[in-house]
Amino acid sequence: MDKLKIFLILLLAPLHAYPQQALVKTIEISDVQSAYVDRPGDLYILQKKNIKKYDVQGNLVSELKLESKPLVFDPRDGARSFVCIENKCSFFTEETKQEFTIPQEFVIEPSLICSSGDHNVWVLDKADFSLKKISPTESKMLAEVVVDATLFKQKPEILMMREYQNFLFILDKNVGIVVFNGIGKRIRVISEPNLSYFNFLGEEIYFKKGDKLVYYDLFDTTTREESIDAACKYALITDVRKYLVYENKVDIFENP
Numbered sequence: 001m002d003k004l005k006i007f008l009i010l011l012l013a014p015l016h017a018y019p020q021q022a023l024v025k026t027i028e029i030s031d032v033q034s035a036y037v038d039r040p041g042d043l044y045i046l047q048k049k050n051i052k053k054y055d056v057q058g059n060l061v062s063e064l065k066l067e068s069k070p071l072v073f074d075p076r077d078g079a080r081s082f083v084c085i086e087n088k089c090s091f092f093t094e095e096t097k098q099e100f101t102i103p104q105e106f107v108i109e110p111s112l113i114c115s116s117g118d119h120n121v122w123v124l125d126k127a128d129f130s131l132k133k134i135s136p137t138e139s140k141m142l143a144e145v146v147v148d149a150t151l152f153k154q155k156p157e158i159l160m161m162r163e164y165q166n167f168l169f170i171l172d173k174n175v176g177i178v179v180f181n182g183i184g185k186r187i188r189v190i191s192e193p194n195l196s197y198f199n200f201l202g203e204e205i206y207f208k209k210g211d212k213l214v215y216y217d218l219f220d221t222t223t224r225e226e227s228i229d230a231a232c233k234y235a236l237i238t239d240v241r242k243y244l245v246y247e248n249k250v251d252i253f254e255n256p
Helices: 002-017
Strands: 023-028 034-037 043-046 050-054 060-065 072-074 081-085 088-092 097-101 110-115 121-125 130-135 140-146 158-164 167-172 176-180 186-190 199-201 204-209 212-217 223-227 234-237 241-245 249-254
Touching: 034 072, 034 234, 034 241, 043 241, 043 249, 072 110, 081 110, 110 158, 121 158, 199 234, 204 234
Parallel strands: none
Antiparallel strands: 023 249, 034 043, 043 050, 050 060, 072 081, 081 088, 088 097, 110 121, 121 130, 130 140, 158 167, 167 176, 176 186, 199 204, 204 212, 212 223, 234 241, 241 249
């Protein structure tokens, strides 16, 4: 009986640690620069001067050609996306486009830009290391705060910035994810250096760390982990899909 128990434990443990998920489709694609999902769960692949959108079945549904590689792209809710090339930005749908530039009287040296839920933008000004919230339609500054430089033991290497549920998230390579509230006040640091990206699912922020996908609850700060293929560049999760994005392909799995 003891030997039988040991055998069953060894047999079932890998199944528990690595849950099997059905492969929906594999997309062969080259020149993958980065990857995104919108709120409905569709996938976007950024190439050097091209953004391809795929539905949850892995079918190519649209393609956007750009003049050059964007500084920022955010698919948002899928109906209204946001893109910036240098300091020229636009909110766009399939039918309309709202273009604007970052006013130089407010921002000296914009290094990162992200859209906010109220159709305004946050800008990280490299000149004085400040966060500024700008209204592109009214051309005025709504908020400004200087980021505490003592937070960074080394020269900041800011990789990405996004707003989610009225919080602003900034990823620094050496520090981790710095969280600010809606008026730019720092409220938390998720100390995880050497991350390359993060994304959101419900009330959690998640990121790839080696062969683990780490989920961090934004409200009670608890974490959970999921085993992932360390070779993928991005693991993006939605309510119904798991996208594993590699340099030359995307594996799409069901996410029960």
